[in-house]
Amino acid sequence: MATNEPIACTTCALPGGPCGGKGIATLKDGVWAQNPISIQILGICSALAVTNRLENSLVMGVALIFVCVGSNLFVSLLRNVTPRRIRMIAEVAIIATFVIVFDQILKAYYWEMSKQLGPYVGLIITNCIVMGRAEAFALQNRPVVSIVDGVANGIGYAIVLALIGFFRELVGAGTVFGHVVMPEWYVPNQLAILAPGAFVALGFLIALFNALSGANEEDEGTQP
Amino acid sequence: MSELSPFVILIAAIFTNNILLANFLGMCSFLAVSKQIETAAGLGAAVIFVMTATTAINYGIYHHVLVPFGLTYLSFIVFIAVIAAFVQFVEMFVERFSLGLYHALGIFLPLITVNCAILGVSLFMIIREYTFWQSIAFGFGGGIGWTLAIVLIAGLRQKMRYSDVPVPFRGVAIAMIITGVMAMAFMGFAGMVRIQ
Numbered sequence: 001m002a003t004n005e006p007i008a009c010t011t012c013a014l015p016g017g018p019c020g021g022k023g024i025a026t027l028k029d030g031v032w033a034q035n036p037i038s039i040q041i042l043g044i045c046s047a048l049a050v051t052n053r054l055e056n057s058l059v060m061g062v063a064l065i066f067v068c069v070g071s072n073l074f075v076s077l078l079r080n081v082t083p084r085r086i087r088m089i090a091e092v093a094i095i096a097t098f099v100i101v102f103d104q105i106l107k108a109y110y111w112e113m114s115k116q117l118g119p120y121v122g123l124i125i126t127n128c129i130v131m132g133r134a135e136a137f138a139l140q141n142r143p144v145v146s147i148v149d150g151v152a153n154g155i156g157y158a159i160v161l162a163l164i165g166f167f168r169e170l171v172g173a174g175t176v177f178g179h180v181v182m183p184e185w186y187v188p189n190q191l192a193i194l195a196p197g198a199f200v201a202l203g204f205l206i207a208l209f210n211a212l213s214g215a216n217e218e219d220e221g222t223q224p
Numbered sequence: 225m226s227e228l229s230p231f232v233i234l235i236a237a238i239f240t241n242n243i244l245l246a247n248f249l250g251m252c253s254f255l256a257v258s259k260q261i262e263t264a265a266g267l268g269a270a271v272i273f274v275m276t277a278t279t280a281i282n283y284g285i286y287h288h289v290l291v292p293f294g295l296t297y298l299s300f301i302v303f304i305a306v307i308a309a310f311v312q313f314v315e316m317f318v319e320r321f322s323l324g325l326y327h328a329l330g331i332f333l334p335l336i337t338v339n340c341a342i343l344g345v346s347l348f349m350i351i352r353e354y355t356f357w358q359s360i361a362f363g364f365g366g367g368i369g370w371t372l373a374i375v376l377i378a379g380l381r382q383k384m385r386y387s388d389v390p391v392p393f394r395g396v397a398i399a400m401i402i403t404g405v406m407a408m409a410f411m412g413f414a415g416m417v418r419i420q
Contacts, residue, residue, distance in 0.1 A: 041255060041396050045340050048248040092308065096301040104297060119347030122300045126340040128252050195246050196411065199404030203397045211392035 023148050030152025036129040037160040037202075038209035043129040046120050047161055048198040054177055057165030059113055061158025063102050063121060065151060068130050070098040072150035075138040091134045092125065099124045129153055164201050168192045230361035232417050233354070237365025239413040243341050244373040245406060247348075250341030254374055255396060257335075264378035267332040268371025272364065274314065274336050275345055278307050279363030282346040283356055303346045311337045341370055377406060 036042045043064075050056045074094045075082075082090050103121045106114040114121070124130060133153050138146040169175055172192030174182035182188075191197050243249045250271070257263050282303050290296050315333045319326045336342060345366045349359045380402050389398050 042252065044255075045248050045251045045344075048251065089308070092304055093301065096304055100297060100300055103300070118351060119344055122347045123249070123340045123344055125300055125304050126343050191408075194411065195248070196404040196408040198248065199400050199407055203393070203400030203404060206400065207390075207392040207397035210394075210397065 023145060026145060026148045027152040030149060030154075031156040031159065035156040035160065035209070036132075036153050037157055038206055039213070040132075041206070042132055043127040043157065044202065046123060046127060047157075047164065048195075048202060049120050050117055051161055051165040051168055051198060051201075052172065052193040053116075054162065054165040054169050056113070056116055057161040058158070059106075059110070060117065060120065061154070061161050063106075063124060064127070064129065064157050065154030066102050067095060067098045067124050068133055068154045068157075069147055069150035070101075071095045071130055071134050072138040072146040073143055075134040076141060076143045076146035079139050087139065088135075091131060095130050095134065096125050129157060160205065164198070164205060168197055168201055172197060228358065230357045233358050234361040234365040236417045237362050238369040238372065239410065240417055242369040242373055242407075242410050243344065243366040244370050245403070245410045247344065249344040250339050250370055250374075253335050253339050254370075254377075255399060257332075258374050258378040258399070259381055261375060261378045261382060264374045265371070267335065268367075268374055270332045270336055271339065271341065271370055272367030274307070274311060274333075275342050275367040275370075276360060276363045278303075278310050278342055279345055279349060279359050280356075281306055281310065283349060283354075283359045286350060299347075299350065303343055307342050307346075308337045341366065373406065373410075377403060380406075 030036070034040060037044060037047050046060055046064075050060045071091070071094050075091055078090065078094075099122060102124075103114070106117070106121060133149060137149045141149070166176065170182070171189050172194075174180060174186050174188045189197075192201070237243065241247065244251070244254060253267065257267050285302060285306065286296070286299060290299055290302065311333055315326075318333075345363050349362060354362060377399070381399060384398065384402070393401070
C-alpha cells in the first residue's frame with residue numbers, strides 16, 4: 001500500500017478549526033463519491049455474508065462505523081510517534097482492539113445476533129476498508145477530521161449493506177425486519193438469501209452505481 | 225459436530241461449504257488476482273500452505289494457551305498476529321532457501337496476511353469446536369476449495385475479455401455475477417455432505 005501520496009490537506013494546515021472546511025468534503029467522499037463498497041470495491045466479504053437479513057446488515061454497519069471511527073482516531077493520534085516500519089502492525093493492533101471490544105459488547109447484550117454474525121465480526125480486522133482508511137487517511141490527517149472520515153466510510157458501507165440486505169430479505173423471505181410485507185401469493189425465492197443471491201445482488205448494485213456515476217465509460221473492462 | 229471424520233470435513237470444505245462461494249471469504253484478493261489462471265494458481269498454492277499451517281498453529285495456541293488462562297477474548301488479536309508472523313517467516317525462509325519458489329510465490333505472500341479467508345478458517349475452527357485433525361482437514365480443504373474457485377473463475381474471466389459486456393457491468397460487476405453463477409453450480413454438490 002503506497003503512502004507516498006498524502007491526501008492534500010490544505011485547510012487543515014491552516015491555524016484555526018480542527019479540520020477547516022474539509023469536514024463536508026470528507027463526509028461526501030466516504031458516503032458517495034468514494035463509497036468503500038460500490039466504488040472502491042473494498043470489504044465485500046462481509047457485505048456478502050451478513051446481508052441475508054436487513055437486521056444483520058444494520059448491526060454489521062454499526063460495527064464497522066464503531067471500529068472505523070475508533071481506529072482512525074487512535075491511528076491519527078499516534079501518527080507522529082509511530083515508526084514507519086512498524087505502522088502496519090500498530091494499525092492492526094489498534095483495529096483488533098476495537099473489534100474485540102465490539103465483539104464482547106455484542107456477546108454480552110445481543111447473544112442471538114452475535115451467533116448469527118458468527119466469525120464475520122472478527123473478520124472486520126481483515127476488512128480492507130478499516131485498514132485502508134487508517135493507512136490512507138488517518139496516518140496523514142488530524143484526529144477530528146479522521147473521525148469524520150471514519151464516520152463517513154462507515155455510513156457509506158452501512159448504506160450499501162442495508163440496501164443489499166433489504167432486497168435480499170424482501171425477495172428471499174418476503175419480509176422486512178422479520179415482518180411479512182409481501183402479498184399472500186408471493187412465493188419467496190430462497191436463492192436470494194443463499195450464497196448466489198448475494199453475489200448477483202452485489203453485481204447488479206455495483207453496475208447500478210457505475211451507471212449512475214458514469215464510471216467505466218472509457219475503460220476496457222479489464223480493471224478491477 | 226465432533227463425530228465427523230476429517231475426510232468428510234475435507235471434502236465438505238472443498239465442495240459443499242466452499243470458503244469463497246458459500247462463506248464469501250477471501251473476496252478482496254480474489255477479485256484482484258482472478259484475471260489470469262497462472263497468477264490465480266500461484267496465489268492459491270500459497271493460500272493452501274499458509275491456511276493449513278496457521279490453522280494448526282492457532283489450534284495449538286487457542287487450546288493450550290488461551291483456554292487454560294481464560295484469555296479467549298484475545299483470540300482475534302492473537303490469530304492475526306500468528307498469521308502475520310507466519311507469513312513473514314515463510315517469506316524469509318523461502319527467499320533464503322529457494323529463490324525459484326520465492327519468485328513464483330514471493331509476490332503473493334504479503335497479500336495473504338490480509339486475506340480474510342485465512343483468519344476466517346481459524347475463527348470457524350473455534351466456533352465449530354473442531355478437534356485437531358478436523359481443523360487441519362478444514363484448513364487444507366478450505367485452501368483447496370478457495371484455489372479451485374479462483375482458478376475456475378480466472379478461466380472464465382480470461383475468456384470474457386473478448387465478450388461484449390454492457391458498459392456498467394464491466395469489471396467487478398460482471399465478475400460478481402459469474403461468481404454467483406459459479407456458486408449456484410457448487411450448490412449442486414450440497415446433497416453430498418453437509419457441515420454447518
